[in-house]
Amino acid sequence: MTKQPFRSEGGTYLIRAHTGGAPAGPFLPGFWRSPLRGPWLTSVFGLVLLVGLIIVAVTGLLSYAAYQPRLPGNDTTPGKGLLGFYLFDWPTNPAWMYRITQGAHVILGLTLVPVLLAKLWSVIPKLFDWPPVRSPAQAMERASLVLLVGGAVFQFVTGILNIQLFYVFPFSFYPAHLYGAWIFLAALALHVALRLPKAIRAARSRSLRQELRTRLADTRPEPPDPDGLVAAEPAPPTMSRRGMLGFVGGGSALMFGLSVGQTLDGPLRRTALLAPHGRVYGPGPNDFQVNKTAAGLGVTAADAGDAWRLTVAGAKQVRLSRADLLAMPLHTYALPIACVEGWSTEQVWTGVRLADLALLAGIPPGAAELTARSLQRFGYFGQASFSVRQVADPRSLLALRVNGADLSLDHGFPARIIVPNAPGVHNTKWVRELAYRRESR
Amino acid sequence: MKWRSAYGAGPWHLVGLAACFAVAGYAATRVVGAGILIGFAVWFIGAVILHDLVLWPLYSVADGVLRRGVVRTRPPRRRPAVVNHVRVPVALSGLLLLVWFPLVLGRSEGNYRSAVGLSTSPYFARWLFVALALFVVSGVIYAVRWWAAGRSDH
Known part of the structure; x- marks a missing residue:
């Protein structure tokens, strides 16, 4: 047994000086x-990542449009400037x-x-x-790679911490996540433009089917490449x-399998072992995922008690009790x-239709x-x-009940908004006022 | 040809770079407008450092240590190597911890309880359960391979 196989990355940072003029170690x-x-x-990693990141980027930008930032008070990034060029009226x-x-x-x-x-592991020698x-x-391309790698890690880290409320x-x-996305996408578009032909050539250089049949004993390094990704002195494969x-x-598969359950209803929801919003509350009509409890936002049972009145304002103004609302035509859908943090549940x-309440407001x-x-x-x-x-939309409701029971306080009692296809956080809970106005356009 | 030897690539390369820096630069002005430049820049550059100079060296060294540790217990000839049956469950449970540590280690307990109305405390046991399951599955697969290698000897 020689020592050769065990001299390997991570095992041997102190490599003897070389005559190439480069410092020791990873250089x-x-x-x-x-x-x-x-x-x-x-x-292979790059092409998988490219397809996946395009979907993540497009769905992320769609989510920004879903907030309807052109309507008053909805825009969380009012200084976005030209970066809101693609916004459109979000459908129901x-x-x-x-x-x-x-x-x-x-x-x-x-x-x-x-x-x-x-992917980052596979190209890390280029860093050195x-x-x-x-x-x-x-030199300029390396500067753009700082934006690419920094942007990718920044977007993943901020997104992952945010869904855990950390x-x-x-x-x-x-x-941060919106502007970080644009910096990352600028660098990604350039990287793809510069490298895609090379990546496709490289992907075609070996047969995937053949690789999937090749055992460890028959695994050989790729032929030397001009970019120096292939090791000059490869260790025997492990x-x-x-x-x-x-x-x-x-x-x-593990990341997916342990988190996808938070987007599902029924027994599969329990598979979301490592996802922040796949929790099970119990079997009751109000036992589905809460995001923002009443206590957390300073809403008390007294606020939502018998003294509560809904103000409906517009061309005229009315104040309604919960009994008044329950006496109006009720509809069930x-x-x-669906939350921006990725979890969802159907209930x-x-x-009362928001459209019926608009009529009460005289609009x-x-x-x-x-x-x-x-x-x-x-x-x-x-x-x-x-x-x-x-x-x-006739399905847009001021909801009073869920699954046949009164809303619980944590789900927005006495009344909450439900609008089809709107981001969850726009389904305002504990509604005290509905201010209607004629369309501003 | 003069351009290429001075610059190092064709003119379209420069056009692409200019477009990239223009868009990224404009987005950076929006970051300034949002009043979050310092924190944003620190986290953005920190992200590169975190991956390239912290995470990658750590897992490379850990992998080297693991390989040398496991190789000392090298199985007899014709039996499958142990290394990947340790490396894969260690790496995958490490990956889960890396992604979900705010829940697993209860670091976001305050915000989480106020939002969700439940404690983060079950997550540590869940992570441990998944990690154990990964080791058990890996061990079972190893046992099967060991048995199969022994059979093919005869």
């Missing part, structure tokens, strides 16, 4: 020993669209974590390229290429709550915009504004 080509690194492996059909797009954004993002880590600068072109970052999540793909794919809501539903205001004392989203289309 020496001989430092890199993995027999699996090479253009083919990098291209299909009611489950935001459930799908935002679920995909969060769950796919989590699923891609192992692929991102593997020596000499560090060969030409102006290469607000340790010194900024509001919304502007894992086959298919083993590596299975390892990363298994990590992704099964509609999802059966009963309440025809086909022309009425709405701002709903909550009793909540703290926190963001104490109000939300809705478009004419959202107010006019």
